[in-house]
Amino acid sequence: MLEKQSIKITELADFKVGVDNVIFSVDSEQNRLLILLVKRKEEPFLNRWSLPGTLVRQGESLEGAAHRILAEKITVNNLYLEQLYTFGGPNRDPRELPDSFNVRYLSVSYFALVRFEDAKLLRNNGYNTCWFQFQELPSLAFDHQQILDYGYRRLRNKLEYSPIVFDVLPSEFTLHDLYQFYSTILGDNFTDYSNFRAKLLKLGFLHDTGMKVIKNAGRPATLYEFNQGAFAPLKDKPLLFI
Amino acid sequence: MLEKQSIKITELADFKVGVDNVIFSVDSEQNRLLILLVKRKEEPFLNRWSLPGTLVRQGESLEGAAHRILAEKITVNNLYLEQLYTFGGPNRDPRELPDSFNVRYLSVSYFALVRFEDAKLLRNNGYNTCWFQFQELPSLAFDHQQILDYGYRRLRNKLEYSPIVFDVLPSEFTLHDLYQFYSTILGDNFTDYSNFRAKLLKLGFLHDTGMKVIKNAGRPATLYEFNQGAFAPLKDKPLLFI
DNA sequence: ACAAAAGTGTTTTTTATACACCCATGC
DNA sequence: GCATGGGTGTATAAAAAACACTTTTGT
Numbered sequence: 001m002l003e004k005q006s007i008k009i010t011e012l013a014d015f016k017v018g019v020d021n022v023i024f025s026v027d028s029e030q031n032r033l034l035i036l037l038v039k040r041k042e043e044p045f046l047n048r049w050s051l052p053g054t055l056v057r058q059g060e061s062l063e064g065a066a067h068r069i070l071a072e073k074i075t076v077n078n079l080y081l082e083q084l085y086t087f088g089g090p091n092r093d094p095r096e097l098p099d100s101f102n103v104r105y106l107s108v109s110y111f112a113l114v115r116f117e118d119a120k121l122l123r124n125n126g127y128n129t130c131w132f133q134f135q136e137l138p139s140l141a142f143d144h145q146q147i148l149d150y151g152y153r154r155l156r157n158k159l160e161y162s163p164i165v166f167d168v169l170p171s172e173f174t175l176h177d178l179y180q181f182y183s184t185i186l187g188d189n190f191t192d193y194s195n196f197r198a199k200l201l202k203l204g205f206l207h208d209t210g211m212k213v214i215k216n217a218g219r220p221a222t223l224y225e226f227n228q229g230a231f232a233p234l235k236d237k238p239l240l241f242i
Numbered sequence: 243m244l245e246k247q248s249i250k251i252t253e254l255a256d257f258k259v260g261v262d263n264v265i266f267s268v269d270s271e272q273n274r275l276l277i278l279l280v281k282r283k284e285e286p287f288l289n290r291w292s293l294p295g296t297l298v299r300q301g302e303s304l305e306g307a308a309h310r311i312l313a314e315k316i317t318v319n320n321l322y323l324e325q326l327y328t329f330g331g332p333n334r335d336p337r338e339l340p341d342s343f344n345v346r347y348l349s350v351s352y353f354a355l356v357r358f359e360d361a362k363l364l365r366n367n368g369y370n371t372c373w374f375q376f377q378e379l380p381s382l383a384f385d386h387q388q389i390l391d392y393g394y395r396r397l398r399n400k401l402e403y404s405p406i407v408f409d410v411l412p413s414e415f416t417l418h419d420l421y422q423f424y425s426t427i428l429g430d431n432f433t434d435y436s437n438f439r440a441k442l443l444k445l446g447f448l449h450d451t452g453m454k455v456i457k458n459a460g461r462p463a464t465l466y467e468f469n470q471g472a473f474a475p476l477k478d479k480p481l482l483f484i
Numbered sequence: 485a486c487a488a489a490a491g492t493g494t495t496t497t498t499t500a501t502a503c504a505c506c507c508a509t510g511c
Numbered sequence: 512g513c514a515t516g517g518g519t520g521t522a523t524a525a526a527a528a529a530c531a532c533t534t535t536t537g538t
Contacts (some may be wrong), residue, residue, distance in 0.1 A: 433505025
């Protein structure tokens with residue numbers, strides 16, 4: 001950012017900055033990993049499904065814009081949000097080409113994980129918004145499939161070495177809830193319940209609330225909660241959850 | 243990026259996009275981790291040291307801009323370059339405020355690792371450019387310290403699970419060269435040479451060239467080369483180098 | 485012969501993986 | 512008492528960590 005003087009201002013590109021969100025959620029009832037998509041209502045890619053996105057407004061931060069789209073599409077309460085990657089080659093967006101006074105569109109992508117039970121679709125906003133199962137996605141607009149792939153990789157990694165699950169699970173949960181969450185996202189070829197359990201309990205940040213919960217049949221399950229304090233000292237350790 | 247119609251264009255922020263590079267290098271002679279900084283020649287932060295940066299020009303990709311700055315400051319031959327993070331809150335850059343017609347400055351940061359022997363400083367470009375030892379950095383302009391911290395974390399992580407060393411080491415190297423490179427960046431509390439050696443050789447992508455190299459004294463060291471082909475199948479495995 | 489640099493081997497501890505088994509509840 | 516879901520333990524294999532030792536060179 002030093003060449004302000006030495007370069008004629010007209011040689012610099014002018015940008016509009018968009019934010020595109022890869023929004024994941026886990027439906028624990030049905031054991032499905034879900035992605036939120038919206039159907040485009042204009043060209044280009046009219047009627048194609050795309051990641052929820054918006055252009056950044058004056059005075060608005062990037063993360064602010066990311067949060068705004070979320071709040072337009074779903075009720076947001078418990079979530080994890082983090083920046084993914086910035087896609088910004090020239091000509092990645094067809095709108096750049098003819099009529100647009102050389103304005104370029106840059107996309108800063110964000111990745112979100114939201115609690116499914118709290119994330120009700122808001123259908124009154126004029127958009128066709130829908131949860132899609134990760135395994136059954138339609139073809140997406142722009143380079144959104146690429147962004148989504150990137151987001152999925154990040155989701156898996158984060159899950160393995162960060163406690164983001166606890167931002168999205170209810171504050172009390174059983175170890176089976178936790179296990180199911182992980183296996184929904186990571187698929188099979190994942191450690192078995194017994195070893196998962198042993199590992200997590202040994203880490204020492206799950207606090208036994210003493211409460212039990214009962215399903216239709218079977219032995220009552222212990223409810224645990226995430227102990228932020230006990231986790232803090234481990235924060236920067238290269239710790240694996242799975 | 244959907245609200246183009248429903249929002250008056252004037253409400254959208256206009257951006258100039260800057261690229262700031264965290265450029266690392268390892269001086270193997272002196273066992274030092276180095277960062278490339280440039281001294282600012284204008285306000286704000288006149289005379290403060292800062293990360294090498296530039297504004298993105300028309301028709302130029304982000305990575306293209308990142309590469310351009312590198313090539314302005316040093317001779318670039320062997321390097322690893324990847325995007326770091328995009329910093330873009332309003333008011334992070336003091337230039338946004340008074341005279342600038344509401345133009346915002348967004349910074350897309352890149353992280354580079356370059357081969358020290360090939361990265362000669364170009365002093366004829368009017369900038370005061372200098373390698374600083376990572377442990378002895380001056381106070382930096384803008385939010386560049388934050389970007390640098392972020393870059394260092396990425397460097398350590400990349401080193402542990404990606405073969406980026408081999409982009410920067412000579413094509414033939416001894417295992418001690420490799421070990422020294424790692425310990426310069428990761429510091430002490432790092433595995434000992436014997437275990438490092440055993441682990442890397444077992445991975446099977448280091449090819450013994452049969453050549454030996456001799457220092458002033460001591461037993462001649464075997465020269466190895468990185469075997470891209472043997473590494474390929476391991477690419478997506480969660481493999482640890484250290 | 486000995487210092488310096490490179491390379492090898494062994495032991496111990498810790499984690500990972502794969503199972504087999506026991507416990508508490510409702511019907 | 513048995514099906515269902517929850518929880519515990521053990522045996523084996525593999526990786527990580529610590530450290531002692533040998534080999535090959537120059538002087």
